[in-house]
Amino acid sequence: MGKENFSHLMPGLQKAVRATGEFILREQARVTRADVKDKSLNSLVSYVDQQAEEQLVTALSELLPEAGFITEEDTPDQRQAPYQWIIDPLDGTTNYLHGLPVFAVSVALQGPRHPELGVVYELGQRELFHAQWGQGAFLDQQPLRVSPAAKFSEALFATGFPYQDFSRMTAFSGLMNHFFQHSRGLRRLGSAATDLAYVACGRFSGFFEYGLAPWDVAAGALLVHEAGGQVTDFSGGPDYLFSGEIAAASPVLHPELQRLIARYMS
Numbered sequence: 001m002g003k004e005n006f007s008h009l010m011p012g013l014q015k016a017v018r019a020t021g022e023f024i025l026r027e028q029a030r031v032t033r034a035d036v037k038d039k040s041l042n043s044l045v046s047y048v049d050q051q052a053e054e055q056l057v058t059a060l061s062e063l064l065p066e067a068g069f070i071t072e073e074d075t076p077d078q079r080q081a082p083y084q085w086i087i088d089p090l091d092g093t094t095n096y097l098h099g100l101p102v103f104a105v106s107v108a109l110q111g112p113r114h115p116e117l118g119v120v121y122e123l124g125q126r127e128l129f130h131a132q133w134g135q136g137a138f139l140d141q142q143p144l145r146v147s148p149a150a151k152f153s154e155a156l157f158a159t160g161f162p163y164q165d166f167s168r169m170t171a172f173s174g175l176m177n178h179f180f181q182h183s184r185g186l187r188r189l190g191s192a193a194t195d196l197a198y199v200a201c202g203r204f205s206g207f208f209e210y211g212l213a214p215w216d217v218a219a220g221a222l223l224v225h226e227a228g229g230q231v232t233d234f235s236g237g238p239d240y241l242f243s244g245e246i247a248a249a250s251p252v253l254h255p256e257l258q259r260l261i262a263r264y265m266s
Contacts, residue, residue, distance in 0.1 A: 006117055006132060007132060009117060010132060012063045013063065013109075014119060014128060016107075017105050017128070020105050020121075021121045023048075023051070023055060024123060025123055028096065031046050031097065046093070049090045049093055053087060055089075056085075056107060057069060057071070060087075064109070070214055072089065082111070083111055084109070085109055085110075086109075086214050088106040091104045091193040091194070092190050092193075094190060102124050102194055103124065104120050104121055104122045104197070105120070105123070106118075106119070106216070106219045108218035108219040115225075116133050117222075118130065118131045119131075120220055131200075131219075133225075136226050137200050144200045145202060145227055146202055146229040146250040146251075147199075147253075152256050155183050156184040156187065156203075157179055157204060157208070157257075158186070158187045158206070159207065159209055162210065175208075175265060178260055192216040194220075196221060197220055199220075199227075205249060205250055206247070206253055207246070210234065212246060213244070214242060217240060221240055224248045228250070229254070231247070232246075233245045234262075234265055235262075247261055
């Protein structure tokens with residue numbers, strides 16, 4: 001399958017993601033506590049997540065029938081397929097259910113060697129971020145570049161707090177303490193897809209978190225890469241999809257971010 005075919009898929013992918021996003025927004029006023037289930041510790045799900053995923057799977061199956069799926073909700077994983085749609089139908093479910101306007105639809109097409117397409121539709125601001133491997137990253141039609149901040153002390157960072165694995169909290173608290181004292185600040189929005197999109201467009205200079213799943217980061221990581229940033233796992237390697245760890249930043253600041261993670265988290 002050639003690169004031109006992936007370009008051809010982008011309009012359909014954006015259409016599917018927008019339609020799912022509008023469904024999520026319409027349902028926000030209707031969903032109640034009775035509709036919410038606890039999947040596991042601090043992990044909530046509602047019919048909105050499940051129906052949003054069903055909509056995406058149906059639309060994406062028509063776009064690329066031979067592709068498999070890696071998803072957050074009920075669709076069976078098909079990781080043996082050479083191409084896989086990696087879907088988070090609603091990243092930031094807790095925000096959504098509490099009325100906090102930071103949540104997103106995240107979809108990536110992962111190929112055998114690298115991600116091919118990525119879309120993050122941040123619904124609080126109705127901003128559609130998209131990227132194709134080797135073709136750049138965009139907010140609607142505006143090209144994106146990572147933050148120009150040249151000094152750690154001038155940079156604003158984002159992270160996510162652990163919500164299931166608390167075994168590394170002491171080390172993680174030490175790392176956060178460093179950011180409190182030596183950067184412009186540290187933010188926690190509650191949606192990794194949004195955090196990575198904001199790194200891609202320069203609102204954040206970097207993002208780091210552990211305890212994540214592939215669907216949390218697949219599309220956002222491609223956005224950062226195509227906006228000129230660097231994306232690794234905590235060890236500085238390429239396995240940010242399945243290691244559960246990610247460090248993303250501008251190429252100027254990523255080495256320092258990596259050094260600090262190694263210092264506190266190893």
